[in-house]
Amino acid sequence: MAVKTQRYYVPAQSPWPIVGALGLFLLAAGAGMWAAGIAGVWGPxxxxxxxxxxxxxxxxxFSNVISESHAGLYSEQMDRSFRxxxxxxxxxxxxxFGAFFGALFYARVLSVPWLGGAGNNxxxxxxxWPAFDPVWPLVLTPGGIETTAMxxxxxxxxxxxxxxxxxxxAHLAHLxxxxxQRPRVVQWLGATVILGALFLALQAWEYVHAYRDLGLRLDSGIYGNTFFLLTGFHGAHVTLGTLMLFIMWLRINKGHFTPASHFGFQASSWYWHFVDVVWLCLFIFVYIL
Structure with missing residues (x-):
């Protein structure tokens, strides 16, 4: 029996990859200038x-992909490619995130004890630094920078x-x-978006508290560095995930997706669950331990 060959859609040239690259460059450059305090107001x-x-x-x-999907251009092979x-x-x-957690563990388990004389050091x-106390969180650096742990x-x-x-x-919305049950999808997914936005608002409040009350800053030694890099990059991922889920919420309200065809929704849900798992690791290894 002959196997039916499926047509594989190849999209036309798109400006969005280079636009995305430009956006990422501006984000990285702006964040670097802002954190380093150079170029005045240009960083923000x-x-x-x-x-x-x-x-x-x-x-x-997303609009281009949605239009192509609704036009029936995608096959089962294309769906597997998306997955x-x-x-x-x-x-x-x-x-x-493994690289950032690796940096955290290297500092905690190796570098700080070495500076305190562990091993052959x-x-x-x-x-x-004979007066250096190798205790984590490192609230007093060898250079004398003092802060308070979060x-x-x-x-x-x-x-x-x-x-x-x-x-x-998010899981209830998927079910x-x-x-x-489209009305329930709208309700549960809308609740997920609201919770994501609330998380970001509280994280901003936490950063204000860290800077103003604890003296915890990005330049507060290795503890401040790892704290803000890990939680900050996670916050950026929560922002992206919330935006993705909001787009899915708009699509649900426009009548998109069916029980048999909804990978855009499913992919956003995968990403959101990944972000949640990363936060649990952050909460344990950055805040508790």
Whole structure:
């Protein structure tokens, strides 16, 4: 029996990849200038421009993909390609956060104890910083920068509960979609988007508290560095995930998706659950331990 060959749709040239690359460049450049305190007000301006470009890119590219899907251009092979692409994307994000967690563990388990004289480094400790106390969180650096550690109770715990709840509401929205209960999908997915936005608002409040009350800053030694890099990049991923889910919510309200065909929704849900798992790791290793 002959195997039927499926047509594989190859899209026309698109401006969105280069627009996305430009947006990421502006985000990175703006964040770097802002964090380093150089170029005056241009750091926040460039960062805001990058955010705007990335938002336009996401809406534009999503719009093209939606139009192609509704036009019936995608086959089963194309659907498998989308799934593989999203799987590899999430895997790359796992490696991304793995590098930052690796830096955290290297500092905590190796570098800080070495500076305190652990292993064969007693002479290094005596010569360089004999008064250095190798305790994590490192609230007093060898250079004399003093800060206060961020506790796990309070805003971090509340944000953890918020993200865990949002993972449940996202799953309930998916179950409702599989049962073709569109009003429930709108409700549960809308609740997920609201919880994501609430998480970001509370994280911004936490950062204000860290800077103003705890003296915890990005330049507060290795503890401040790892704290803001890990939580900050996670916050960026929550922002992207919330935007993706909001787009899915708009599509649900426009009558898109069916119980049998809804990979855009499913991919956004995968990403959101990944973000939640990363936060649990952050909560344990950055805030508690």
């Amino acid at each position: 301006v460039v960062f805001a421009a990058g955010t705007l470009v990335m938002t336009l890119m996401l809406f534009g590219w 593989q692409g999203m799987t590899w994307f999430i895997f790359s994000e796992v490696m991304f 007693a002479m290094t400790h005596e010569v360089l 506790g796990w109770f309070g805003l971090p715990l509340i944000n953890t509960l918020i993200l865990l709840t949002s993972s449940v509401t 409702a979609l599989l049962r073709d």
